[in-house]
Amino acid sequence: MAVKEDVIDILNTIIGEDITDQMDDDFFDSGLLDSMATVELLLDLESKFDIQAPVSEFNRDEWNTPNKVIAKVESLIG
């Protein structure tokens, strides 16, 4: 459970608004996350969870909603 809250925390800081009510919305489509913010997200996740998330791994179709990001992080930790 802790992973989910931490990821939401990171996303909220980067995006600058609360995203808990839009967990399945595509944040690239809505323009909430741009390439710049994406890199920040990757770096924050990297340092927070001590995982390797290189830019190549970052496939926009697999990382485009908060829930997908959480799933992805969980799989990388596991």
Add this chain to the structure above:
Amino acid sequence: MLNLQPYADPKYFIILLVALLPLAIGLYFGKRLNWYEVVVSVIFIFLMFDGHKYHEGFALIGYIIWQWLLVWAYTLYRKKNNHAMVFYGAVVLGILPLVLVKIAPGAHWTHVTSLLGFLGISYLTFRSVAMIMETRDGAIKDFNPWLFLRFMLFMPTISSGPIDRYRRFIKDITTVPDRTKYISMLEKAVWYFFLGFLYKFIISHILVDELLPQITNFALQDAHLHNGWTWWLIPYMYTWGLDLFFDFAGYSLFAVATSYVMGIELPMNFNKPFLSKNLKDFWNRWHMSLSFWFRDYIFMRLVFLIMKKKWIKNRVTVSNIAYIVNMLIMGCWHGLHWYYIAYGLFQGVGMVINDAWLRYKKKHNFPHNKFTEALAIVITFNVVMVSFLLFSGFLDTLWFK
């Protein structure tokens, strides 16, 4: 000798589709005729570079061997080690032929141009350099010499893209779409071919062959009298800019349609770019396979590097620098002329301003309605057109020739 330039005239389409027919029938019945596809592709590539273009054909062969050895060697190395310098070295060697070809015209190295240059070199470079970078990231683990060649030499896109990604491409080429899926791809292919005909052979023809020569003449005559300035620059700008879209989008549609017939879902290159609401939006809709390549392999990597090494703390500064570097490189890639570089700078500064505006807008809760949206589209369209005027090189003709 028969020489076929891709998508140039009705003859090409007829020959192409007849040649692809067995392949399509195979896919329809769930079989990918790999060998047939390879033979057809080789013949078409040969016909592109034969006759008086034979030296380009040799340059292509040399280039492919070079990249093949390079990517292979780097993959072998990466399995054992991962030094940054070796990675940078491999990237430099990968782009070296392209860099030489781009410098050659300005430096008057005619032998370099004829030895190394061929139509499509830059698009092939994007593909192989991306492979090196993904190999470093560990996303690509093995080198498959055969798939590498099929990826690099994928016939529909060899001359001008769209730029595909290796991992995406091999997923398609090693499988067969099921029948419903393939039928829907064929349906799209037909639609794209005909939309492409409209774009390239009707609209672009009217713009370039009917309108542009007249406008160019008026502009040159008038500018002669008024120190290089003329109102004719305005119609020139719109005509040339619109043509750039219709010509290139038409070409891209042909490439995508052809690859759909071959059962490969090539990414699209354009998505109604002139409806963009801002410059950032524009680059998500214009020459998408190129701008995404630059986003993923230059912009994001540069930002990642700067932030990870903590060279610069302020994220706004980081993104501004990355935007300008990104767009300048894109400008240089088009060729080392002042107007391409100016175009890159224009786009880079445009992105910086655009970003500042978006931040300001978010902070101040700016009104947002149908009218502001329409205004945004109009402004973006015109900013883009001005950048295309720079890009056209016409100002160079007007002022320095």
Add this chain to the structure above:
Amino acid sequence: MKKRGLWWIFGPVVVAFVLIFALFLAPFSLNHITHKNIRNASVSFSKNTFKGEAIKTAAFSDHSRRYVPFFGSSELLRLDTMHPSMLAAKYHRNYQPFLLGQAGTESLTHYLGMQEMTPALHKKQAVFIISQQWFTKKDTKLFFPEFYSPLQTVDWLRNINHITPTDRFIAGRLLEQKQIKDSDFYATLITKISDNKPLSKTDINLLSLRHRLLLRDDQLFSNFSRSNNWDKRVEPALKILPKQDSASSLLRQATKIGEKETTNNDFQIKNSFYRYRVKMRLKQLAQSQKSFDYRQSDEYADFQAVLAEFAKQHTDVLFIIQPVNQRWAHYTGLNQDMYYQSVDKIKEQLTTQGFNNIADFSHEGNANYFMQDTIHLGWNGWVAADRHINPFLTNGYKPTNYHINNNYLSREWQNLMPTSDNLEQFK
């Protein structure tokens, strides 16, 4: 369901192809050209008309009006009151000019254009206006791409019965052009001509198929650019021309108009031309033509090809040699000796081959209101031209007696620096 799916996708494509083939290969004409269309086209200067065949064929086979081809370049665009088109219309002469040419058309372009209107030339009359400015040393074919027409190339190839030196020369010239080089089809056929090899049966069949496609293309699309020159330029002129067709009253009127329209400069250049094209750069233009040279040019050989075609068709031609505006030539430093030597070279080329209908105005560049601007015939110039054109065309066709000398196609002639001695010696 699935079979139906494929049919829904490809059915429309098949139908489209069938329709296209029907449209292009249907053996009947799809457009109707009226007398008014032809009249408008005769003064339109439209590139489509110039490159195409449909309108020209209609014009030169029109029985209600005798259209005579007027070949030339930018001077034809000077549709002022005394222009041959106006005079013929106003005084109901038994001919009406069909203007072929505009800024940038030179001999090679005209030669190809003649190929698609041979019936209009065969034992008929024509007027050909020469500008010395065509005969430059470099870049003579700068405008060729703008006027290049595949239809004319096909016509030329189809017209070749046995290959003549002119055909080989033209083949060589065409093979220098990018449009030809880039097209395998044309390049292959034209290389054959250049190598003196006759075209095969297949070649001829392919050519006639292509001719049909291009002609249909021409019929369908060449009408797109409509011109209102007739209503805007010719009709008003008809109202102010004198009632009587007399040279003296025309000259009076021409002088009056010329005076009125050349008030803002000392060169007798039309006001608007001076204002827009000269005034701003007047200083830079001083002595700017000092190094101009019309004596050595490949254009002489292109011109020879035109003469050969006239001879082949037994066309009765009147040649008009345009002067340059003397006041302007003096200001820009154009070398007078050079200019007259180039005129002599052309006249030599014409007269030695039996082309004796020449209206040489090269010495009239100083006459009042003879030129409309720097190098183009104007008011009084057109009246003077009419004194040759009117009797020539009104009296009708006279049998010709031309004897073509192919040496005029040679490099030697192109590069001959003309003096009165070596012109006579050239054989």
